[in-house]
Amino acid sequence: MNIFHGILAAGLLVVMGMPAFAQDTGRHFPAPDTVSPQLKQMIDAAPPAYWNAHPGTTEEWKAWASSLAQEAVKGLPELREKLGVSVIRSEMGGVPVFIFTPEDLPEANRDRVLLNLHGGGYVLGAGESGTLEAVLMAGMGKFKVVYADYRMAPDFPWPAAIDDAIAVYRELLTTTAAESIGVFGTSTGGGMTLILAMRAREEGLPLPAALAAGTPWTDLSKCGDTYATNEGVDNILVSYDGWLGDAARLYAAGHDLRDPMLSPVYGDVKGFPPTMLTSGTRDLFLSNTVRMHLKLREAGVPADLMVFEGMSHAQYHMSADAPETQFHFREVGKFFDRYLKQR
């Protein structure tokens, strides 16, 4: 199965008068021969029709997000079954959560938990629709994963999302020692992973044992080299000036986009736990990723960077069958295994 196609298909359903492919940057490059056939197919695919969507009203944002969510959930039950991952819906700290457990949870991971914060620009990925990465991590990385279904824009602007994330983390701490907790996420979820560590420190909570931030949105302002150099080269996000920049402003709701609680690359990372970062050579967020990585290294934090050949934004979790996906989740699993205490 290929979740990516589900997402693309969802894009095609989006109408609401938004222009599809309104802007062609003319910077298309055929996929290289240096990636798997599955990734090659993703690289050669057209951008999702919705990349340049610009919902205007609150209702338009919600209808848009809802139509994408309906498509995104479609392959998930099948994927959970294929990977042998069970799911329980619950609530932690007043926030809805999904708890994913692989049927073959290794003994070593029995008392370890990963908290997952999903991506989607603070507007997409609500409920089950954002659980893809959590399922892959549970199924391929063999960890128990708690997925936080945090509140988002337009109804709940900043800091609702990170408030919810920290509430779940705080409750997790009542049953699991911080040294056995890892936090991970992709894109917006990668940014939130980093912000969560800052918030935990601010609130006097013990920090998680390790973080994995996949192509994290560390700068919500249009600042960073690959916002320019990979514009139109990345076939997932395509450009900051598509739906993405609108989503940043919608969630920030007038707040300074460079506040570290929105853009963690401007924050203080001293004392952070070991952090793994992932990106791709075509990723619009490559600069978001490497700027954060360099900052962590300068602060003396053990920081591990992996950049996938030819990959646009977050494609390492868009096809469960791609070798790159399996490699990614194995590597993240090994990273958490290295740094999380067993009990």
Place this chain on the structure above:
Amino acid sequence: MNIFHGILAAGLLVVMGMPAFAQDTGRHFPAPDTVSPQLKQMIDAAPPAYWNAHPGTTEEWKAWASSLAQEAVKGLPELREKLGVSVIRSEMGGVPVFIFTPEDLPEANRDRVLLNLHGGGYVLGAGESGTLEAVLMAGMGKFKVVYADYRMAPDFPWPAAIDDAIAVYRELLTTTAAESIGVFGTSTGGGMTLILAMRAREEGLPLPAALAAGTPWTDLSKCGDTYATNEGVDNILVSYDGWLGDAARLYAAGHDLRDPMLSPVYGDVKGFPPTMLTSGTRDLFLSNTVRMHLKLREAGVPADLMVFEGMSHAQYHMSADAPETQFHFREVGKFFDRYLKQR
């Protein structure tokens, strides 16, 4: 002082009927605000006039390389003095070497040695002209550095260069244990660093304790995503179809460009020592770097990747004053300190 300007100036001296700026890819991006003023200046500079040089005859190649070398050496005595690095010229295994020692060599590094293999596409960087990186590593990383002045094209095609490198390494082993030896280099020198480890294994020699391959030329064929996506974005190499591809074919002299002894990304890296790799978001060799990094990780080799924001090919060693340069050599120094035995 800014070595980069010396190199640019050298380019302006090149005449010999080669077209300068013959091809403009039209893909220029202003430097981002996310780098130091020194790096920003490098990013906004025009490509070296010689990037699209195509020397035809053996004599034209030699005249071209010689004119660039004359410019490149100019700032080096001043740089050595500034960084407190002494130099001795000698010979090891029949190969001319330069031995660089920082005046404040730490006690911990007294019995450690780094072997440096310079860059230059197997045609540039002969003699003192290729010693810039060795001087920076000695001065900023605080290691004794042996620089191998290996033979190059057009007079000495493959495998002369790597033969010489391994001859120096073999002689180093008579005075220093392999576990106290590190090998490093940039670009062609980064590729050779990786090839040297393969050759050492082939010849039954103990492998060095650690490798640092800066933006290594791991694929001499035009294969890899950023040969396309960063063409014209990288303002140092600019394009494989400039002097670079010609140099690959000149040195290979009819040999398969994808032989692992020319393109180590096709080689077997099992059992490699810990390896650090560096590149930049605009680097034409970003794919050369990340493909190698992923391959090393898949083989279970501890492999550390660092990608500089906004940086084109190898700019981390083109201005001694840039904070990025100082950071780079500190990080490489820490990496070797971590893996090289003290005695």
